[in-house]
Amino acid sequence: MDLLELSEQEIIRRESLKELRSLGIEPYPAALFPVNTNTVTIKDNYKPEENNFQEVVIAGRIMSRRIMGKAAFAELQDSEGKIQIYVNRDELCPGEDKTLYNTVFKRLLDIGDIIGVKGYAFVTQVGEKSIKVTELTILSKSIRPLPIVKEKEGKVYDAFTDPEQRYRQRYLDLIVNPDVKDTFIKRSKIINTMRNMFNERGYLEVETPILQSIPGGASARPFITHHNALNIPLYLRIANELYLKRLIVGGFDGVYEFAKDFRNEGMDRTHNPEFTVMEIYVAYKDYNWMMDFTEEMIERVAMALHGTTEVTVGDKTINFKAPFKRITMFDAIKEHTNIDISNMNEDELRKTCKELGVEIDDTMGKGKLVDEIFGEKCEGNYIQPTFITDYPIEMSPLCKRHRSNPELTERFELMVNGKELCNAYSELNDPIDQMGRFQDQLKLSEKGDDEAMFIDTDFVKSLEYAMPPTSGMGIGIDRLAMLMTNSPSIQDVLFFPQMRPEKKNDADSNSKFLELGIPEEWVSLVKKAGFTTIDKLKEANPNKLHQTICGLNKKHKLELQNPSADDVRAWLA
């Protein structure tokens, strides 16, 4: 790294690093550090009258410092929280040599450094539980300044808020914005709660292929890649449904997977190109059973996270207490439009869409028309958890026909806060019907629907060996996490949301500058002056370049022998 590319603060920290080493202190020691407790345990359990926590060893990052002469306070942050430490010169350095306090602690350490301390708990005059430090070890020196966030009485000053920096440098976000950590701890708890419930019931957690030669199980545009050895295209999965159902054919009674799926579509507040879905399939069940199972699961998640079924989401309170409201799709449309579409044919549906002002196009079949009406007129109204049931058959090519109406399917979606959260079926296990439905998808595809499903003949073959009656359910984990943590954007529940790559530094390599006869020690100065490429340099005014780089030499006290104006002209010739 070129010193001239660094800010003043970074240079000072690098010099501190050298000075530490010259004092015989390794800023990145190899040995373990024997931590015996943590900040929050001390804060929660220290009682001065019990005189406990009198030999504590903790480690963490220095988040603030208040130095006054022979005494200093600092805040140490570990994975659990923060605690104040008190460093007194004569307690840290009982002998004659006060270097560790005067030089190392006061001057060479910075906010952001990771240190270990040994000491004992006490309460300061203003009543704050603190650790008096008797030994101090540098564990890792930070050479880049951290964003400084200050806080007083719950009010945050100079918060680190720029979304671009927060997402690109999530580690900084986690260090300085403690609530962020909490969101991800909750996310993990959601998954664990679900996993525990499934395991209690004896269902098996499985893994299925992410690279698939036919991207099946959903309607979406896939990412495509290439396998060199096989010389075939492979797709990143858009769903894992067809593989999990093969496992039910294979004889497992319950299988589930927390899966990353990938869809090559737009990105916005609720869509990331890769996202997490949990899908579960249980043999000998139907979608009515699955509704009971789903509401129990979600209620349990809410209780595990919040200790109550009521969760605040934006300006709304959502109650996840089971049972949830259940309504058929046709009844939902009737409720919100006063129109009964249950007996309409395709032309009548088109007419109805026009009357309702729902935008449609010629590629849409009957199912898609119904879906459009629902999406436009109903979906947003279901704030409290609501099961929408019995979808038209055209929209659900993997779902079993309704037991009492062959135009419909035994399908439900769970709507919460106006958005779809779960999708579930009594799974289609009639292989001949399944093949016919795939062929209908092919027709839709020929009609221009670029999201119609591919035919997976191997999956149909598996059904021909007989799959037990099965119910399956999928739930978007990111969206569930958004609801349960009151996060308005999917980016807030993904550690590393997809971002456009940062623009590249287009500087030419130093060797190209050397070829022009520029001495090595001057190349970085030329770049610092703004001439980062040879092309830019060729257009430079030699006199101005000469003055600029000589100025930089002086300014940064590099004490190089200045080149003559003729030398500079020769570089540009």
Added chain:
RNA sequence: GAUUCAGUAGCUCAGCUGGUAGAGCACAUCACUUUUAAUGAUGGGGUCCUGGGUUCGAACCCCAGCUGAAUCACCA
């Protein structure tokens, strides 16, 4: 994809009608033994996102681009 807004010091942000680049925190030096957004004094720190244009003169006006955000559209 459309529209709007934003990009200035390590961080958060000012910057008037176009006239020498500003503050707080952070950093450096000094003072200070229980502070807590510590304090006081002094000081250093800038590719004003990038590239063009207009102008005697651009952080500011115009054009193009990059990145992000919001709204809408698309999308199980």
